[in-house]
Amino acid sequence: MDSSPKIGVFLCTCGHMMNDYFDTRALLASAAKEPGVSSVDECGFLCTKSGLEWLKIKIARSGCERVVIAGCSPHQHELKFRQAIEEAGLNRSLMTIANLREGCVWVCRDKKECLPKAERMLKAAIHRVALAKPVDMVQARMSSSALIIGAGESGVRIALELHRLGIQPLLIDSQPRPEGEREAFLPTPCTILGNGGSSSGQDTGGQRHDFSALVKELSHKKIELLTSTEVREVAGGVGAFRVVLDTQGRERLVEVGSIVVASGSRLEDGANLAKLGSYSRIVSLGRLQKMIEAEPERLERMMITAERRAKHVCFILGGDGPQGEKSLVAPFVKRASIMALNQAILLRRRFKAEVAIVASDIIVCGTGLEDLYRLARQSGVLFFRTPESRPPQVSLEKGVIKVRVYDSALADCIRESASGEDDGGYPILIQADLLALEDEVLPSLGTETLQSILRVDLAGISSFYQGNIHLKPNLSNRRGVFVVGSCHGVEDGGEMLNDIRSVAMAVFSLLSRPNLAVEQKVVINTDKCALCLTCIRTCPHRAIEFGEVKAGQKWGARVIPQACQGCGICAGECPAKAIEMVQYSDDQIFSELTL
Amino acid sequence: MDFTPAIVAFCCENSAYRAADTAGARQEGYPSNISICRLPCSGKLEVIHILKAFEEGADGVFVFACHPDSCRFLLGNVRAGKRIEHTAALLEKIGIEKERLRFFYLSELEWTQFLDLVRQGNESIKSLGPSPIKVKP
Amino acid sequence: MIVAEQKDIAEIIPMTEGYQNILVIGCDTCVTVCLAGGAKEVAILACSLRLAARARGKKVQVDEISIERQCEKEFVDSLQSTVRGHDLLISMGCGIGVQTIAEQFPNLAVVPALNTKLLGLPERQGVWVERCQACGQCILDKTGGICPISRCSKSLLNGPCGGSQNGKCEINKEIDCGWHLIYERLKSLGRLGCLEEIMPAKDWSRSRNGGPRKVIREDMCL
Numbered sequence: 030m031d032s033s034p035k036i037g038v039f040l041c042t043c044g045h046m047m048n049d050y051f052d053t054r055a056l057l058a059s060a061a062k063e064p065g066v067s068s069v070d071e072c073g074f075l076c077t078k079s080g081l082e083w084l085k086i087k088i089a090r091s092g093c094e095r096v097v098i099a100g101c102s103p104h105q106h107e108l109k110f111r112q113a114i115e116e117a118g119l120n121r122s123l124m125t126i127a128n129l130r131e132g133c134v135w136v137c138r139d140k141k142e143c144l145p146k147a148e149r150m151l152k153a154a155i156h157r158v159a160l161a162k163p164v165d166m167v168q169a170r171m172s173s174s175a176l177i178i179g180a181g182e183s184g185v186r187i188a189l190e191l192h193r194l195g196i197q198p199l200l201i202d203s204q205p206r207p208e209g210e211r212e213a214f215l216p217t218p219c220t221i222l223g224n225g226g227s228s229s230g231q232d233t234g235g236q237r238h239d240f241s242a243l244v245k246e247l248s249h250k251k252i253e254l255l256t257s258t259e260v261r262e263v264a265g266g267v268g269a270f271r272v273v274l275d276t277q278g279r280e281r282l283v284e285v286g287s288i289v290v291a292s293g294s295r296l297e298d299g300a301n302l303a304k305l306g307s308y309s310r311i312v313s314l315g316r317l318q319k320m321i322e323a324e325p326e327r328l329e330r331m332m333i334t335a336e337r338r339a340k341h342v343c344f345i346l347g348g349d350g351p352q353g354e355k356s357l358v359a360p361f362v363k364r365a366s367i368m369a370l371n372q373a374i375l376l377r378r379r380f381k382a383e384v385a386i387v388a389s390d391i392i393v394c395g396t397g398l399e400d401l402y403r404l405a406r407q408s409g410v411l412f413f414r415t416p417e418s419r420p421p422q423v424s425l426e427k428g429v430i431k432v433r434v435y436d437s438a439l440a441d442c443i444r445e446s447a448s449g450e451d452d453g454g455y456p457i458l459i460q461a462d463l464l465a466l467e468d469e470v471l472p473s474l475g476t477e478t479l480q481s482i483l484r485v486d487l488a489g490i491s492s493f494y495q496g497n498i499h500l501k502p503n504l505s506n507r508r509g510v511f512v513v514g515s516c517h518g519v520e521d522g523g524e525m526l527n528d529i530r531s532v533a534m535a536v537f538s539l540l541s542r543p544n545l546a547v548e549q550k551v552v553i554n555t556d557k558c559a560l561c562l563t564c565i566r567t568c569p570h571r572a573i574e575f576g577e578v579k580a581g582q583k584w585g586a587r588v589i590p591q592a593c594q595g596c597g598i599c600a601g602e603c604p605a606k607a608i609e610m611v612q613y614s615d616d617q618i619f620s621e622l623t624l
Numbered sequence: 625m626d627f628t629p630a631i632v633a634f635c636c637e638n639s640a641y642r643a644a645d646t647a648g649a650r651q652e653g654y655p656s657n658i659s660i661c662r663l664p665c666s667g668k669l670e671v672i673h674i675l676k677a678f679e680e681g682a683d684g685v686f687v688f689a690c691h692p693d694s695c696r697f698l699l700g701n702v703r704a705g706k707r708i709e710h711t712a713a714l715l716e717k718i719g720i721e722k723e724r725l726r727f728f729y730l731s732e733l734e735w736t737q738f739l740d741l742v743r744q745g746n747e748s749i750k751s752l753g754p755s756p757i758k759v760k761p
Numbered sequence: 762m763i764v765a766e767q768k769d770i771a772e773i774i775p776m777t778e779g780y781q782n783i784l785v786i787g788c789d790t791c792v793t794v795c796l797a798g799g800a801k802e803v804a805i806l807a808c809s810l811r812l813a814a815r816a817r818g819k820k821v822q823v824d825e826i827s828i829e830r831q832c833e834k835e836f837v838d839s840l841q842s843t844v845r846g847h848d849l850l851i852s853m854g855c856g857i858g859v860q861t862i863a864e865q866f867p868n869l870a871v872v873p874a875l876n877t878k879l880l881g882l883p884e885r886q887g888v889w890v891e892r893c894q895a896c897g898q899c900i901l902d903k904t905g906g907i908c909p910i911s912r913c914s915k916s917l918l919n920g921p922c923g924g925s926q927n928g929k930c931e932i933n934k935e936i937d938c939g940w941h942l943i944y945e946r947l948k949s950l951g952r953l954g955c956l957e958e959i960m961p962a963k964d965w966s967r968s969r970n971g972g973p974r975k976v977i978r979e980d981m982c983l
């Protein structure tokens with residue numbers, strides 16, 4: 030067996046610590062007997078600079094072609110060692126580490142067990158390295174451009190931010206013109222606090238104004254904006270996505286390094302609103318916001334009912350809220366809280382209305398939010414806290430909206446002093462001229478199609494706050510595809526800005542080098558591939574596509590190395606055994622199983 | 625009869641392998657008859673790897689995967705979970721008790737749990753006795 | 762494509778009773794694509810059989826191989842030397858594969874490891890649905906490209922039975938009514954007129970009812 034590669038075994042005793050547990054010479058002697066082993070050696074500190082130099086010299090002198098390092102866990106110095114053997118002229122994957130420290134000497138209760146276990150582990154590592162194959166490095170071209178889908182506020186802002194960082198942005202939107210509104214669901218609390226909630230009409234209007242300035246800035250910076258444009262197809266992977274865009278029937282192929290989804294969200298009247306019918310004096314928070322800003326006279330008229338002079342407005346949040354269970358999800362509660370507090374203050378100040386907020390939960394974590402809450406209280410807004418089990422009851426009686434409330438803190442004292450009239454267990458009665466209810470925040474129309482074209486799971490687009498912890502907050506399952514703005518969660522202005530900055534930085538650091546050297550961790554044997562599409566469907570990172578493997582040849586599955594994250598799921602699924610993970614081939618795994 | 629089972633523990637390098645490292649570093653000790661096989665993700669683990677482990681003489685096979693929704697590769701752990709279920713049913717029909725194959729969710733930080741699981745697992749495999757395929761006719 | 766599913770291992774083990782040298786043969790085409798009998802499954806079955814024998818205190822030799830297409834005599838013939846020394850062949854091809862092997866190796870026992878199920882496509886990963894029953898006389902031109910033979914539970918030719926409800930079949934609420942689909946599709950194509958034409962009773966002799974069928978292309982015959 031002269032052709033079998035020569036294996037060098039190097040034991041690091043971790044500063045002679047290992048010698049306390051077993052006879053290192055006995056271990057190396059047994060290793061030397063394994064087929065293929067050409068040299069064995071030991072060293073005190075392999076991970077030090079001199080240790081690594083020693084390793085390189087030993088490799089060169091012994092002429093070994095593969096290396097086993099017996100020492101600490103691969104999680105300690107694997108990269109360092111791989112680099113060293115590379116510097117010694119070997120391929121970086123032709124090395125296996127036997128984890129004798131964390132996996133053997135520190136594990137065995139009885140020192141007598143150490144030597145046999147170490148022998149077993151070292152033997153397995155020797156067998157494993159004998160089967161190792163070199164890993165190829167490929168140069169992936171990284172185009173420093175980004176496609177931004179959605180020209181709402183987050184889309185426009187990130188385009189500007191990326192431009193600033195030297196990434197060339199291309200902004201598209203399916204609508205004929207950019208719309209900032211798509212994301213301005215949450216007025217930034219500081220806008221109100223900042224100007225003391227003056228009734229000049231500018232306290233929330235400021236944002237809209239900003240948006241048109243932002244759009245102007247786009248054209249100043251010569252950032253391309255394609256309106257009435259949709260994504261048709263996405264192929265390729267990070268650094269070189271090939272995207273087919275469709276502008277009213279005209280197709281265009283662009284190549285971009287990264288894709289940022291900023292498709293925004295939309296508001297719908299919630300189920301509760303629908304349940305109460307189309308009574309004109311019951312409105313959603315979104316609708317009320319618009320009326321405060323744009324139709325104050327109409328709002329004024331709506332609040333004046335025939336019977337009573339004072340204007341009474343009641344908000345119901347959470348509990349048996351419009352979205353049922355969903356309304357208890359924190360981001361929704363927070364959104365409803367901010368909107369209701371904001372509107373309540375404005376209604377007090379501008380319209381001199383009596384305002385009551387009935388809620389099972391209010392969330393005011395975030396800059397300025399507690400102040401907002403305090404301000405609301407100071408300005409005379411009444412708060413009623415209802416337990417989730419006893420949501421408020423709404424009824425319409427002769428044109429008057431009656432809200433019956435069970436307030437956990439007040440109920441009992443009220444009951445004691447009450448006249449004895451049967452209140453059905455809901456002792457507080459609020460008569461309102463206007464009732465505001467939570468609405469639903471949903472992904473923009475077309476998000477589902479976009480999702481399937483991009484082949485990404487926009488982590489929680491349809492139900493916010495789901496998804497994998499490694500993807501939070503802005504990553505998608507496809508490397509190079511990011512999610513920003515209200516299409517992946519309810520956020521206020523400040524949160525959105527943070528979001529944008531972090532995504533911009535992520536895009537920048539991904540695309541800052543024109544070429545990226547990546548390991549070809551996974552290899553597909555086209556001759557074996559039956560093109561069953563299993564790997565293409567199951568690769569969580571969409572790093573496999575099908576097509577001509579070589580120009581003009583038969584189709585097959587091919588890996589996009591820079592998109593592949595080396596999980597091996599594809600190899601685990603391939604029914605034809607056509608996929609091999611270079612550092613975890615079946616044979617290598619089997620070789621470790623010899624007990 | 626004192627019997628030391630041979631056990632293979634397939635560990636995802638993102639979670640259980642690190643937990644095992646920490647458990648080792650704490651020098652608390654766990655049964656030395658447990659051989660750890662490092663995988664890039666539990667989703668890489670195939671049915672054949674488990675069967676081969678038994679064929680090579682394992683008395684028990686433990687598979688560790690990341691907790692749901694925290695797989696670095698999103699669904700490797702879910703795929704592994706399904707595959708293990710399938711393999712357990714297969715083993716039972718082959719004539720190997722399905723209790724010899726155990727599946728656990730574990731995070732990188734749960735090294736104490738790792739210790740508990742391998743210690744308890746070792747005991748339970750011990751009580752099952754040697755694998756039926758090792759018993760000579 | 763032909764879609765098959767693996768037999769329960771408990772059904773396969775008894776088939777191997779009394780044999781010492783077994784060869785498991787996979788097929789790299791249809792059944793690989795439908796994840797039933799490719800190289801991966803061959804390895805699993807072979808290993809399972811070895812383990813099963815050992816668990817029963819026996820020792821058998823189980824070898825494995827997978828070939829391009831089991832339904833071609835030439836490919837099967839290439840197994841001549843591999844087959845030598847084996848007393849049982851387990852085919853992981855579809856029924857056609859099993860029979861081709863049986864024909865080419867008349868002196869050897871051949872058993873199937875799969876149940877050949879249908880002609881269809883994957884609806885999504887891991888789920889396959891039927892689309893054709895090889896009736897021998899395709900009528901898709903008249904039905905908007907939706908096959909009433911395979912997609913109508915009763916293979917009706919002239920519209921749905923009385924049991925179709927909300928687009929679902931009365932046999933099983935999970936199944937779409939084939940004729941409902943045909944109607945919707947013809948409607949969207951603006952070709953509902955197709956339905957007015959009465960389809961005559963089908964000549965089932967061109968389907969399975971007329972005995973084993975044969976396709977002959979004279980110009981291709983040598």
Ligand code: SF4
Nearest residue numbers: 558559561562564603
């Ligand atoms: S899973 Fe295997 S056979 Fe199927 S397409 Fe991928 S490489 Fe080809």
Ligand code: SF4
Nearest residue numbers: 568593594596597599
């Ligand atoms: S190793 Fe993982 S990321 Fe890479 S191609 Fe395979 S499944 Fe995709």
Ligand code: SF4
Nearest residue numbers: 788790791832855858
């Ligand atoms: S033997 Fe069956 S499964 Fe294999 S290629 Fe032929 S038809 Fe397809």
Ligand code: SF4
Nearest residue numbers: 893894896899900908
């Ligand atoms: S009509 Fe006959 S040949 Fe055509 S798809 Fe249906 S079963 Fe197949």
